[in-house]
Amino acid sequence: MVSVIINNPEWFLRIDIIFAAISILVSLIISLVSLRTWFVVKSLRYLGFAIAFAGLGFSFLTRMIANLIPGPETLFIGYGLHIGCTILALLTLFIVANKIENARVVLLLYLITLPLIFFSDSYFMSFYITTTLITALLALTYLQNALRVKGFNAICVFLAFLLLFLAHLQFLLSGFRGLNMFFISASIIQLLAFLVFLFAIIKVLRS
Amino acid sequence: MRRNKQDIIFDMLTAVQSKGGFILPTHLLYKSNLSHAKMKDYLDELMTKNVLIYMTDKGKQKIKMTEKGFKFLQSLRKLREFTEAFGI
Numbered sequence: 001m002v003s004v005i006i007n008n009p010e011w012f013l014r015i016d017i018i019f020a021a022i023s024i025l026v027s028l029i030i031s032l033v034s035l036r037t038w039f040v041v042k043s044l045r046y047l048g049f050a051i052a053f054a055g056l057g058f059s060f061l062t063r064m065i066a067n068l069i070p071g072p073e074t075l076f077i078g079y080g081l082h083i084g085c086t087i088l089a090l091l092t093l094f095i096v097a098n099k100i101e102n103a104r105v106v107l108l109l110y111l112i113t114l115p116l117i118f119f120s121d122s123y124f125m126s127f128y129i130t131t132t133l134i135t136a137l138l139a140l141t142y143l144q145n146a147l148r149v150k151g152f153n154a155i156c157v158f159l160a161f162l163l164l165f166l167a168h169l170q171f172l173l174s175g176f177r178g179l180n181m182f183f184i185s186a187s188i189i190q191l192l193a194f195l196v197f198l199f200a201i202i203k204v205l206r207s
Numbered sequence: 208m209r210r211n212k213q214d215i216i217f218d219m220l221t222a223v224q225s226k227g228g229f230i231l232p233t234h235l236l237y238k239s240n241l242s243h244a245k246m247k248d249y250l251d252e253l254m255t256k257n258v259l260i261y262m263t264d265k266g267k268q269k270i271k272m273t274e275k276g277f278k279f280l281q282s283l284r285k286l287r288e289f290t291e292a293f294g295i
Contacts (some may be wrong), residue, residue, distance in 0.1 A: 034289075087241070
């Protein structure tokens with residue numbers, strides 16, 4: 001059974017909506033660039049990457065709608081979709097970034113992760129433990145990529161994933177009693193991560 | 208590391224660009240590190256798409272990059288930058 005616990009303070013809800021809108025925009029831009037590349041190269045990796053960022057954008061949209069239209073049902077559906085889309089998007093990013101091509105391994109990753117969260121007693125802890133782990137591994141993958149490529153844009157992308165990991169770690173910490181102010185710093189760091197993504201994609205498009 | 212089709216075309220076009228947009232077929236063969244048969248296949252495709260054309264300069268046959276070719280190379284450069292930066 002999914003239980004929804006929201007740790008953001010009331011006054012922060014409107015700011016959070018603006019943060020989410022910026023993240024949606026950045027996710028959409030990256031998704032569209034990847035989709036356009038997929039049309040040229042026809043490699044499924046680009047399609048996967050496009051779907052992953054579109055999924056991240058959609059996850060922010062559902063959370064934004066849940067915050068805009070308060071109510072137990074919208075909160076439940078909105079945050080439920082937010083969890084599902086975020087996990088699917090981050091897992092897809094992990095699969096693409098690590099070039100995992102074995103269909104059974106991919107299926108196993110999806111099948112293990114999603115039900116574990118939806119059938120856990122605390123959506124909050126299981127969701128943020130999972131996203132913290134995935135973003136930590138993504139940051140590690142992109143560190144290796146930056147060291148291999150040695151390009152400024154690759155370093156920016158690594159930095160963005162590192163910030164995303166730090167944000168999810170703080171989201172996790174905000175679930176503990178007395179630490180809910182971490183939710184605000186986590187949201188700011190997450191926004192910074194998406195701004196670094198935006199900077200990197202603008203640099204790529206202007207290269 | 209094994210090059211894919213996109214890498215090979217990028218290397219070929221970069222070789223032509225580095226020579227100012229004109230290159231002798233033998234130089235292209237050497238710079239693109241391909242067999243004669245493979246290079247001919249890629250050249251045929253790039254000629255069909257009007258990215259490269261044959262021209263004669265001082266009695267020698269050369270390969271020239273078209274305006275479309277320069278734009279295509281620029282797009283390929285962006286694509287590579289995106290692929291490398293985002294580790295795809």
